[in-house]
Amino acid sequence: MDTFVLLLDGLATAAQPMNLMFALLGVMLGTAVGVMPGIGPALTVALLLPVSLSFGATGSMIMFAGIYYGGMYGGAISSILLNTPGETASIMTAVEGNRMAKRGAGGKALGAAAIGSFFGGTFATMGLALIAPLMVAVALSFGTAEYFALMVLSFMTVSAAFGGSVTRGLTALFIGLTIGLVGTDKLTGQVRLAFGVPEMSDNISIAIVAVGLFAIGETMFLASQHINHKTKAEAVKGSVWLNWTDLKRCIRPYIRGTGLGFLFGPLPTGGAEIPTFLSYTTEKRLATGEGRRDFDEGRGAIEGVAGPEAANNASAAGTLIPLLTLGLPTSATAAMMLAGFQQYGLQPGPLLFTNNAELVWGLVASLFIANLMLVVLNVPFIGIWVKLLTIPRPWLYAGILTFATLGIVGAQGSAFALILLLGFGLIGFLMRRFGYPLAPALVGAILGPLAEEQLRRGLMINRGDWSFLVTSKIALAIYAIAILAVFGPRIWAFLRHRGVARTNRA
Amino acid sequence: MPADRQETAGETRLSADQSAPEVRLHGEDEVGQGSGLRDLAGLGIAAGLFALALVIYGDASSYPVRRSYAQFGPEIFPYIIAFGIVVLAGFTAVIAWRGGFEARARLNYSGLFWIVAAIVTEIIMLFAGTGFIAASTVLFAFSARAFGQTTHLLNFAIGAVMSTLLFLLFRYGLGLALPNGPLERSIDLLLR
């Protein structure tokens, strides 16, 4: 009861014209920045921290929330229209979204993404308001064994989802794992695969890998084709807007994606990536009817956009749970928001909810507002975003390259990062040319180091005794889910087949 | 067998010559329609993967042994990954040998060249200290050229305008430090 009174008070605060302005500014800025490959919401928040001091605590928090959600959506725009995801959270959106854009349904994909972001963000924020303490208990009960099981689950489901050619899917995954090895081993300080280059002794920023493999690789691939790039692309075939049938196809993916995002957001495993991976693989597996055909024929299925987009915004809200209650940031942007809190002398932690209830609920309320602003602002603009595709291709892709290099140079502060970017671009190009899927490479690069760390940490805590991996009930349950997710459909099909055979015989 | 291979490659090269004379660096780009033709490029990938595995193994075997309660150190995962890559390299070789890779479209070397040239030039210019705007302008113009846009002056003009706007936006709007050159320093002086 109390919660709702506080939340309503918060909404009243957030709905003041000045705060609405901040929300609007944040969403616009976030979207603009999110569209650019390489510059994400975390960097934007970091750069705006000193400036925001003059806006006051509530104002700047509202703006940051807007940037966060706006950035997530902006990442979806470039993923769908240009196949150049700038944020790791929108990699999965690119897979189906860009196929949709190629057949002239980019507007629908954008619509599904915008509404999915709203859906995921809103419901996860409600969840945040209602069951934050419970989620904290769950997150804290996760130890190394459980995390390692989660990594195994992600690896298995993702590899299975890209099973067109098992060898190529796994090769991509192993290339990603190799990329993940480069740099300083966190547990010993041993530098691996850096070949004496100091710039490589840090782990390679995932932004460079993602932008290189996707944006640069895609540009190279297109330039290497014998097609007349000056022919105008047909941006829209049929209606730009989602119709009722489309929306109906999206509802279940939205619900599942929101659930996954909200569950995984609070876990310290690196933010929005895992839930989007899992959401995509779930939708691909569960699709029926037209969705099934869209997935199988490579036309781009709206479910594959709706699920991950709901998941990434839901995880953004989920991330706030450990941040607000424990002061534990589980993603880069959350870490920046923590810095934002500290700037006002606030220390997120168990006492924040009691000591600064107004601010906490003001923040939760501002998340609602920012979410709403995102839909209100972006749905009408879909028609305009789609027009991006009518820019003559040479200039469009030259522009993408310019944005991408700006983002990488600006964020890394060194031109050396561009050498790596070029290298990953060439790898991305070769992978495209020879039909290797790209997403598993990123999954490997992101999850590989996490899996290794968790396993080795667990072994250190248990002094070399491997049995800890199977003594946890939660971990065992996760392994069971992984096996079911990968082999379940085959077993099911086998059983059904036998069942059919038997009825036929009878 | 080798003679057979030679012939096949020769044939495709010939047909490639007829359609587009400038593309003839490697015949293998046109082979491998999944129709059982051996794929040299695919074998190249297998060889590359094998080399990668060797590099990982070589690097990992050079780590000093440290005591750890985990019973093993930073070398185990690289070993496992290297082993996995060797196995995958083997499979890749088999697929390539059997012609399992799909047919690939003819490469437009000029387009690819210009894109790589664009990025390489930008890197060289940034290391040489020409600053973000100039380097970015060249990048834009070269990559537009890669897509067949031969209006060079216009390309440079658009690139320059866009780079300058981006610089102003990020340098003064967000305070992001972009590489400075003479041009950036003069803008800085003007706006101070």
Added chain:
Amino acid sequence: MKKLGIAALISATLLAPTAFAQMSELKIMAPAGPGGGWDQTARTIQSTLQTEGLVANIQVENVAGAGGTIGLQQFVNRSSGDPTATIVGGYVMVGAIIANASPVGLSDITPLARLTGEYVVVVANADSPINTAEDLANALREDVGAVTWAGGSAGGVDHIAAGQFAKAAGVAPEEINYIPYAGGGEALAAILGGQVSVGVSGFSEFSAQIEAGALKVIGITAPERQDYLDAPTFTEQGFDVEVQNWRMIAAAPGITDEQKATLLGTIETMAASDTWAEALATKGWVNTFLAGDDFAAYLEQEIAATGEILKDLGIAE
């Protein structure tokens, strides 16, 4: 006494504006990505100098990587002899230079002043049987591997503090079961979840949980008790553990003494200003200002001591 006061007044009102103020230009390199501790330090210096009107134009440049050694190397190569170039750094750099065998070191730049610092605390879950430093030492002596430490990166300041404690307790630092996490925040989850014996990190990482009573403090690595924390130091419990995660500002190599004095003057004026004090208070940073020759001597001593403990920990050769 009175004379001195007047002299100080004169120097503050007259000398300051003429000797140090209105430097026209200053560049600050933060050898880390935007948002981190060094970047925030650089940007706080920037805003304070501007608010106080000490420098007209200030630019912050980020060069991330390898514990600051990449930025340091670039700074030494490019800025030599440039009186307007400064770099922010800290204790982490000392260890990173040794561990990465960096070709340039802190002796290649001109140290100006230590600005802020943070002490490291060792904490345990409120339910833990370990209450004091003596308890922890006994547990270590009994079975060193059974005591798991959660802290920041290997060879970092948290690891060094843990190693110093082990040494003081009579246990070989190399033997401790130290489990590095990506940061104090991630270690926090492991401590609260009861997966490790003790946690070791900068005070600010744990302060909220300490205040809430979820964590208890075993000791702090400060030379004397701190007024923001009601807990004993290691020194007063009989263990010689003193570590400070400090941050500093330094100038380019090859500048003249005069140029160094100008920069030092500017920084001293800044550090004494109310704006600076206010900024530190909101960020929860502790002012541990130490300038000039005293700082240079301190730095030398820190480099030697860190090299030794890293060797004991088995991180450096």
